[in-house]
Amino acid sequence: MSGNQTFTMIKPIAVKKNHIGPILHMINEAGFRIKAMKFTHLNKQQAMEFYSVHVGKPFYEELTTFMSSGPIVAAILEKENAVEDFRKLIGATDPAKAAEGTIRKLFAESMSHNAVHGSDSDENAIIESDFFFSKIDRY
Numbered sequence: 384m385s386g387n388q389t390f391t392m393i394k395p396i397a398v399k400k401n402h403i404g405p406i407l408h409m410i411n412e413a414g415f416r417i418k419a420m421k422f423t424h425l426n427k428q429q430a431m432e433f434y435s436v437h438v439g440k441p442f443y444e445e446l447t448t449f450m451s452s453g454p455i456v457a458a459i460l461e462k463e464n465a466v467e468d469f470r471k472l473i474g475a476t477d478p479a480k481a482a483e484g485t486i487r488k489l490f491a492e493s494m495s496h497n498a499v500h501g502s503d504s505d506e507n508a509i510i511e512s513d514f515f516f517s518k519i520d521r522y
């Protein structure tokens with residue numbers, strides 16, 4: 384059975400370009416409820432830990448440098464079938480392949496500068512949510 388929660392980050396480039404508002408609007412319009420949210424700035428060590436599943440991949444250094452280059456918005460989102468539906472809303476990891484009308488098609492610039500992160504499984508949604516939020520920060 385699929386879970387009802389996923390985790391997202393609005394990445395530094397989208398924050399810098401004032402895209403927080405439009406992206407959150409699209410998330411709400413698509414039926415997701417914000418269960419937790421934080422405006423924060425990862426340091427390099429924290430970005431490396433968050434993306435530790437990608438250690439050794441050619442893009443790991445660029446990705447973690449970029450993700451620690453400025454503030455981000457982290458959030459837990461609630462909806463039936465959350466992981467899959469959110470991945471549909473954001474579109475493909477590579478913005479060149481993202482479908483029309485998706486968040487990445489509208490706001491992403493490249494693979495690493497792809498505007499938003501979305502969990503790829505229920506299991507990772509839990510791990511990623513726990514990285515940022517304690518129980519008392521969830522409503």
Ligand code: CMP
Nearest residue numbers: 437442446476494495496497499500501
């Ligand atoms: P995200 O959803 O944050 O999860 C892992 C990230 O790694 C992904 O979005 C991309 O930003 C990045 N990524 C994945 N594959 C590549 C790649 N081939 N080149 C550069 N960045 C990548």
